[in-house]
Amino acid sequence: xxxxxxxxxxxxxxxxxxxxxxxxxxxxxxxxxxxxxxxxxxxxxxxxxxxxxxxxxxxxxxxxxxxxxxxxxxxxxxxxxxxxxxxxxxxxxxxxxxxxxxxxxxxxxxxxxxxxxxx
Amino acid sequence: xxxxxxxxxxxxxxxxxxxxxxxxxxxxxxxxxxxxxxxxxxxxxxxxxxxxxxxxxxxxxxxxxxxxxxxxxxxxxxxxxxxxxxxxxxxxxxxxxxxxxxxxxxxxxxxxxxxxxxxxxxxxxxxxxxxxxxxxxxxxxxxxxxxxxxxxxxxxxxxxxxxxxxxxxxxxxxxxxxxxxxxxxxxxxxxxxxxxxxxxxxxxxxxxxxxxxxxxxxxxxxxxxxxxxxxxxxxxxxxxxxxxxxxxxxxxxxxxxxxxxxxxxxxxxxxxxxxxxxxxxxxxxxxxxxxxxxxxxxxxxxxxxxxxxxxxxxxxxxxxxxxxxxxxxxxxxxxxxxxxxxxxxxxxxxxxxxxxxxxxxxxxxxxxxxxxxxxxxxxxxxxxxxxxxxxxx
Numbered sequence: 001x002x003x004x005x006x007x008x009x010x011x012x013x014x015x016x017x018x019x020x021x022x023x024x025x026x027x028x029x030x031x032x033x034x035x036x037x038x039x040x041x042x043x044x045x046x047x048x049x050x051x052x053x054x055x056x057x058x059x060x061x062x063x064x065x066x067x068x069x070x071x072x073x074x075x076x077x078x079x080x081x082x083x084x085x086x087x088x089x090x091x092x093x094x095x096x097x098x099x100x101x102x103x104x105x106x107x108x109x110x111x112x113x114x115x116x117x118x119x
Numbered sequence: 120x121x122x123x124x125x126x127x128x129x130x131x132x133x134x135x136x137x138x139x140x141x142x143x144x145x146x147x148x149x150x151x152x153x154x155x156x157x158x159x160x161x162x163x164x165x166x167x168x169x170x171x172x173x174x175x176x177x178x179x180x181x182x183x184x185x186x187x188x189x190x191x192x193x194x195x196x197x198x199x200x201x202x203x204x205x206x207x208x209x210x211x212x213x214x215x216x217x218x219x220x221x222x223x224x225x226x227x228x229x230x231x232x233x234x235x236x237x238x239x240x241x242x243x244x245x246x247x248x249x250x251x252x253x254x255x256x257x258x259x260x261x262x263x264x265x266x267x268x269x270x271x272x273x274x275x276x277x278x279x280x281x282x283x284x285x286x287x288x289x290x291x292x293x294x295x296x297x298x299x300x301x302x303x304x305x306x307x308x309x310x311x312x313x314x315x316x317x318x319x320x321x322x323x324x325x326x327x328x329x330x331x332x333x334x335x336x337x338x339x340x341x342x343x344x345x346x347x348x349x350x351x352x353x354x355x356x357x358x359x360x361x362x363x364x365x366x367x368x369x370x371x372x373x374x375x376x377x378x379x380x381x382x383x384x385x386x387x388x389x390x391x392x393x394x395x396x397x398x399x400x401x402x403x404x405x406x407x408x409x410x411x412x413x414x415x416x417x418x419x420x421x422x423x424x425x426x427x428x429x430x431x432x433x434x435x436x437x438x439x440x441x442x443x444x445x446x447x448x449x450x451x452x453x454x455x456x457x458x459x460x461x462x463x464x465x466x467x468x469x470x471x472x473x474x475x476x477x478x479x480x481x482x483x484x485x486x487x488x489x490x491x492x493x494x495x496x497x498x499x500x501x502x503x504x505x506x507x508x509x510x511x512x
Binding site (some may be wrong): 019020024028036041043045046047049054068070075076077078083 | 203
């Protein structure tokens with residue numbers, strides 16, 4: 001009766017890995033239903049348009065959205081700070097002079113050629 | 120010659136063994152439904168118990184009495200009776216959906232893991248790479264929930280969570296790939312696999328990213344002394360990745376209560392916070408189960424050569440599994456969070472991208488070197504062989 005489903009739930013395979021999106025989808029839906037029921041047991045009411053719906057700012061007043069905005073570039077702060085010893089060196093290489101960039105290109109090409117010839 | 124494919128040994132007939140073989144589709148769907156509900160219950164109950172044990176142990180380590188082990192259950196009940204506040208600045212549907220998606224994705228991972236000595240329920244429907252991707256979803260859900268909160272604290276927390284994720288994913292991927300490479304390497308002679316798996320004939324491995332295969336062939340038995348060092352180094356790397364995956368101290372900068380007031384969870388309350396609380400508990404079980412499946416897949420009944428009665432085999436294996444998970448949680452979560460203070464986000468990135476990545480690479484190189492030496496039968500005293508050969512196993 002359910003034979004028509006069988007081709008749909010074949011596992012996708014490569015030389016090294018495999019997975020079945022449809023089976024995962026079924027599991028996801030079942031889990032969603034169960035968790036949704038569990039969540040439904042919780043209280044859903046709250047007092048709208050009161051002080052409790054204001055964002056927590058440690059007691060400080062909330063300014064305009066533009067002033068409160070946290071720029072997306074901050075995501076990279078951890079990386080730039082952790083690897084600043086490396087970025088600082090890269091910064092110095094970025095002279096803006098095309099001749100310098102071509103010199104780098106020639107040097108790296110030469111290095112690769114030497115490695116290829118030696119190996 | 121037989122093939123060891125996704126945990127089942129079947130006759131090699133040259134066909135596509137990776138195809139899903141379903142004789143009774145309705146039974147399969149019923150199995151999925153019952154299995155999913157059962158594993159959700161298992162994940163929630165034991166996740167909360169382990170959370171209670173972790174809190175109790177860490178309290179004792181700090182010279183405190185600590186809350187009772189059942190405290191996380193009380194926390195959940197309490198959170199579910201509290202108001203579920205949605206801030207004015209929030210995007211309500213995203214804000215409410217994020218905790219659900221996080222918990223559901225975590226729950227689905229349980230079906231791909233060998234739990235309590237049993238093969239994964241979906242051993243033929245997903246491999247370790249899938250688990251690696253699914254592990255990202257709960258963290259991404261927290262990030263999305265944080266951004267959707269409309270709070271500067273939550274935004275900073277979400278950004279930190281993203282940076283932490285980018286930091287620990289690389290060493291985690293190295294550990295996973297090393298396992299699959301080591302088992303799939305041609306140097307593993309069919310006779311070696313036969314000896315380890317207890318098969319009647321020499322075995323050729325397929326689908327080495329399958330957790331059923333990895334847990335069926337304990338990696339410790341396939342390596343020599345250098346490989347043994349490599350495995351210990353990889354285990355260490357994965358134990359250090361675990362607290363970041365779970366946002367535990369010292370890698371809990373995304374929440375950092377004392378700096379950014381709970382970070383991406385600042386605005387969450389009531390049942391939404393309760394769902395995130397459950398996600399954390401279940402994810403702890405998931406991470407510990409992955410480590411157990413990769414590094415400690417043995418079953419007690421097999422070690423004691425007990426085959427009858429079958430209920431005793433199941434009980435022994437399940438209890439042994441729960442103990443292994445507890446030990447992994449104590450070492451990778453409790454001990455680390457008690458011993459080390461919170462790192463700054465740049466220190467976390469530096470730690471993972473430099474030291475832990477290097478650690479994982481050292482493990483990878485050791486195992487590659489080891490396999491090469493086994494292949495060439497490098498002359499060292501009486502020849503370089505897998506450790507099981509020295510032990511006469």
